[in-house]
Amino acid sequence: MASPDDLKFQEFEEATDLLAADPGASTLSISSSSAAVSSGDVRLDLSDDEDNQQESSELLGGEKQTSGFWTFEYYQSFFNVDTVQVLDRIKGSVMPLPGRNFVRHHIRNNPDLYGPFWICATLVFSVAISGNLSTFLSNKGDPQYHYRPQFHKVTIAAVAVFLYAWLVPLGVWGFMTWRQNAERQTSAYSFLETVCVYGYSLFIYIPTSILWSIPFGWLQWLLILIAMVISGSVLVITFWPVVRDDTKTTAFATMATIVVLHALLAIGCKMYFFQTEELTVSPSSPTTPATLNHTALITKPQ
Amino acid sequence: MADVEDVNKPLFAGLSDVSIAEDIPVEGDIAVPVRSQSGDDEISTLDEPVKDTILRDLKAVGQKFVHVLYPKKSSALLRDWDLWGPLLLCVTLALMLQGGSADSKDDGGPQFAEVFVIVWFGSIIITLNSKLLGGTISFFQSLCVLGYCILPLTVAMLVCRLVLLGSMGVGGFIIRLVVVTASFGWSTFASTAFLADSQPPNRKALVVYPVFLFYFVISWMILTFSPSH
Numbered sequence: 001m002a003s004p005d006d007l008k009f010q011e012f013e014e015a016t017d018l019l020a021a022d023p024g025a026s027t028l029s030i031s032s033s034s035a036a037v038s039s040g041d042v043r044l045d046l047s048d049d050e051d052n053q054q055e056s057s058e059l060l061g062g063e064k065q066t067s068g069f070w071t072f073e074y075y076q077s078f079f080n081v082d083t084v085q086v087l088d089r090i091k092g093s094v095m096p097l098p099g100r101n102f103v104r105h106h107i108r109n110n111p112d113l114y115g116p117f118w119i120c121a122t123l124v125f126s127v128a129i130s131g132n133l134s135t136f137l138s139n140k141g142d143p144q145y146h147y148r149p150q151f152h153k154v155t156i157a158a159v160a161v162f163l164y165a166w167l168v169p170l171g172v173w174g175f176m177t178w179r180q181n182a183e184r185q186t187s188a189y190s191f192l193e194t195v196c197v198y199g200y201s202l203f204i205y206i207p208t209s210i211l212w213s214i215p216f217g218w219l220q221w222l223l224i225l226i227a228m229v230i231s232g233s234v235l236v237i238t239f240w241p242v243v244r245d246d247t248k249t250t251a252f253a254t255m256a257t258i259v260v261l262h263a264l265l266a267i268g269c270k271m272y273f274f275q276t277e278e279l280t281v282s283p284s285s286p287t288t289p290a291t292l293n294h295t296a297l298i299t300k301p302q
Numbered sequence: 303m304a305d306v307e308d309v310n311k312p313l314f315a316g317l318s319d320v321s322i323a324e325d326i327p328v329e330g331d332i333a334v335p336v337r338s339q340s341g342d343d344e345i346s347t348l349d350e351p352v353k354d355t356i357l358r359d360l361k362a363v364g365q366k367f368v369h370v371l372y373p374k375k376s377s378a379l380l381r382d383w384d385l386w387g388p389l390l391l392c393v394t395l396a397l398m399l400q401g402g403s404a405d406s407k408d409d410g411g412p413q414f415a416e417v418f419v420i421v422w423f424g425s426i427i428i429t430l431n432s433k434l435l436g437g438t439i440s441f442f443q444s445l446c447v448l449g450y451c452i453l454p455l456t457v458a459m460l461v462c463r464l465v466l467l468g469s470m471g472v473g474g475f476i477i478r479l480v481v482v483t484a485s486f487g488w489s490t491f492a493s494t495a496f497l498a499d500s501q502p503p504n505r506k507a508l509v510v511y512p513v514f515l516f517y518f519v520i521s522w523m524i525l526t527f528s529p530s531h
Contacts, residue, residue, distance in 0.1 A: 077432075079436075083508050114431070149526040149527070
């Protein structure tokens with residue numbers, strides 16, 4: 001089955017900007033055989049809900065919704081993706097190309113919450129499990145070491161990852177909308193699109209965290225570098241077109257903040273959950289090494 | 303009377319021909335459906351001994367266990383859902399996972415409440431996810447299926463504890479790894495056999511992946527269980 005994304009011929013930046021300017025021309029998945037489900041009902045209702053989905057999707061760029069937030073259909077409109085689309089979005093987050101804005105090219109006015117939520121959940125468990133594994137591997141030679149599952153790390157990882165994935169997009173979106181209203185800029189992204197970008201950009205950390213369990217210090221830092229470059233460039237490519245019309249200082253400050261926060265998450269996770277051979281077993285607090293690296297990162301050339 | 307009737311004649315033309323004194327054949331049954339004496343069923347479940355009631359529920363739970371152990375596409379698990387089985391399995395699993403050792407208070411394995419929360423909260427989230435993606439299965443049926451399919455993992459936990467009583471070295475670990483991996487595959491396969499049909503075809507993988515993650519996390523908790531000395 002050809003996904004709607006296969007039907008494009010050439011991708012020009014003007015085309016994607018036109019798409020942004022007119023959200024009504026959104027390309028939606030036609031497989032809208034979503035069953036209108038009422039809870040407790042087992043019948044399959046094949047009534048096409050396409051009108052409802054189309055309305056609520058094209059208004060997601062704006063402020064109004066067609067169904068109220070207390071109905072089930074409102075939330076169903078955020079899960080209107082197929083397997084192929086999710087895989088394509090993941091691929092786009094792992095291989096960022098300078099011309100392809102993630103929001104315009106992959107999300108195409110159909111932001112979903114499936115990807116961000118399950119990528120965050122997978123990341124939480126992969127970080128906790130790999131951290132446990134790396135502690136075990138780095139202490140294998142020690143005869144007094146007893147293996148501990150360290151289950152409390154799952155809770156901490158969950159809080160950190162989910163806070164990052166929801167509060168930072170909220171801040172970025174709020175800032176962009178405020179600048180848009182103050183300066184009459186081009187349209188900023190909707191909140192869901194921002195959450196979507198951040199969620200999918202975290203995907204690269206999942207294989208990175210699994211590879212971090214190999215207890216070689218230089219390998220871990222190399223992996224952090226690669227992951228941050230890829231993930232950061234997804235975010236930079238996405239947010240630069242919106243921010244570049246602003247004053248130079250604001251633009252650079254915004255991009256720097258986005259990159260720095262992303263780096264803090266990666267380094268904080270690594271310092272807290274993973275130990276290399278030279279460190280002690282006790283888990284260090286995530287703030288102190290993060291502030292130490294903060295100063296080191298600010299001096300990075302932009 | 304004739305003048306009054308003349309005015310009404312065009313409207314009720316045919317009616318005046320019918321004389322009520324004649325016999326008008328009336329056919330049909332007038333039967334009020336009465337639940338005649340089917341109240342015997344309700345009275346009997348109140349009157350039967352408690353042992354019968356409990357045994358009936360236990361038999362239903364046991365029958366569903368058999369369905370999980372030999373998963374083929376049957377709708378028995380979906381039709382007569384109940385949550386006793388999942389509760390039993392979850393409590394057993396949480397009790398067995400609880401005895402893990404810890405140097406400090408929070409360095410050990412999952413506590414009872416954590417296992418409970420992960421199993422039930424995870425099942426609820428997976429059910430919501432499948433419904434939001436357009437699945438046709440109802441909320442409690444999905445909870446029932448996910449809960450019952452924890453049975454292979456509970457059996458694996460029992461086996462792991464027995465193995466840990468014997469040997470704690472690498473050999474024991476290999477055995478535990480094999481047993482837990484096999485039961486993880488079994489659980490995932492069993493639950494997808496029941497759940498897969500209720501999803502739209504182009505989103506099946508999106509629904510199966512969270513189930514995979516759920517059983518993977520439970521398998522990891524079982525595998526990393528280390529008993530107190």
